[in-house]
Amino acid sequence: MTVPVIRFEGVTRIYPMEGETVEALRGIDLEIQRGEFMAIMGPSGSGKSTMMHIAGLLDTLTQGSYELEGEDVSSLSKNQRADIRNRRIGFIFQSFNLLARCSALENVELPMLYHRPGVMDRRERAMAALEAVGMADRAHHLPRQLSGGQQQRMAVARALVNRPALILADEPTGNLDTRTGREIIKLLGSLHEQGITVVLVTHDPEIGRSVRRRIVLRDGLMETDEVG
């Protein structure tokens, strides 16, 4: 039996908010297997972004347990989580989140800057990642000189560069037109075909239909989990 990439058991996240507490996630059980291409869906406020943050170790959970590739990561220190994000998880955000003053190449190199031990062939690997997303000819452009689609490709290259086991995409098409959005989904699909586990958050039903498995969250609880 293979170890799942992600294994949630009763994952709960409670935020204190102006004296009250908000339960963003209320006991989620979930397993995501290696090589899956999956969408997390649901209306806004359903907890899908929180789930993404917890899966990506950007946020911590309040209750329950989280195993990443068989390793319990529920209660790691800040620095340990930073290391895992760096080596094993690639992020793609709705608003691209690129460094405005750095070229495409430098943006893609960024995760390797914090890779320990240091990567020797940083430039080469960054170029290869840009090549993989079809952006090699834009390596020395700044983000603002590129279109939204190109910027998101840059972000995908950055997510790829440390060869992660898991890529998390939070509304990756949210700031793009439909056609460009489709291209990005296609790109993520091709990563999936290369064996990388891809999890994306979306509220676009069309994108939901284009992936193999989708779960729907509502009010912090899992409503449906369907394959096919």
Add this chain to the structure above:
Amino acid sequence: MDMLKTVIRLALRGLLAYKARSLLTMLGIIIGIGAVIVMISVGRGANASIQKQINDLGANMLMVYAGSSKQGGVRGGYGSKPTLRARDAQAIARECPAVSEVTHITLQTAQVVAGEKNWNTTVYGTTASYPVVRDWLIKEGEFLTDQHLRSASNVAVLGATVVQNLFQPGETVVGRKIRIRNVPFTIIGVLAPKGSDPRGKDQDNTLFVPYTTFSRKLHGRRLPGVVHVICLSARSKLLVNEAKREVEELLRQKHRIPPGAEDDFSVRALDEYAQMADKTMDIMTILLTSVAAISLVVGGIGIMNIMLVSVTERTREIGIRMAVGARERDVLIQFLTEAMTMSVLGGIFGTLLGVGAAKVIGMVTGWMSPIDVDAILLATLFSAGVGVFFGYYPARQASRMDLIEALRYE
């Protein structure tokens, strides 16, 4: 190392992106460091120039002044009591082994007339060894000789200022006649210019005659053998204190001063002037350095302020960096490096400014203002230190930022 290089490159790029802001931020450091450099180099230049003036008075020179007079309760200054005599000087020359040359002077201002011109100057009655003790060169002719002293000849040697005021430029002076208090003298020599003494008195505004002639023909009070000051030089710089001790012992004995009683003379070494000048210089240095330190602190606060603004502005960037794996320490180092880059650059500009200003001041005052490597090194280290100290708080704020909030920051 690799990471540090990248961080510095990015820091420089950030500074260049906001040129005016960076420059204004660095201004405090630039002024502070510039001030430190100017202070150190001008201070040393001024001190060197004072030391040179003191050395010009004569190498290893000691002066013996007559004691102070006491009338009722009122005490006069040094030399107000005629306790020193020419024979004291002769005894010192004979009996003090640490002393190489001795001379003495008696002085009085007098009106000097040459042809149609006249000039008021100080007339010194002295001996043949005066130029040796004072390290003073003869420009033309000769100085007084023992022969002149023995025969109390009416001969005079003139300082440069006196020559300037009594004769035309280029005129032959040696051999000419002048009148001092209506007594005719023949000029036998002219001294090379020596400039001002440490107190600012023009040493060239003097005229020298044999002390024998002085006391017989010029001195109104007619106290035979009384001299105002005995000047002597020690055999070497190391023997200055030894010479002082010997002279004091000898004079106490000759003046029959019982043990415990106050001396009727006082021996001053020139290095006392030098020490005094040093002390003044030290006080100035402390004062000016504290001004510079205040300006550095103000500059540092400026850097802290801008770094805090920068951390807030770049919240999103910090979030991105943390998301892709930057640890607290990485963010801390990045912002510390930026603060340090700014302060060290400010330090470098300040050093250039300071060196330039010191050169200009040196040119204007004529002081040699040496620019020391250690001053520059100190300034650079100090500015880096300011960067670390004032950059730490903003950098820590950056590194402690909440990741999710930072990523959401607009």
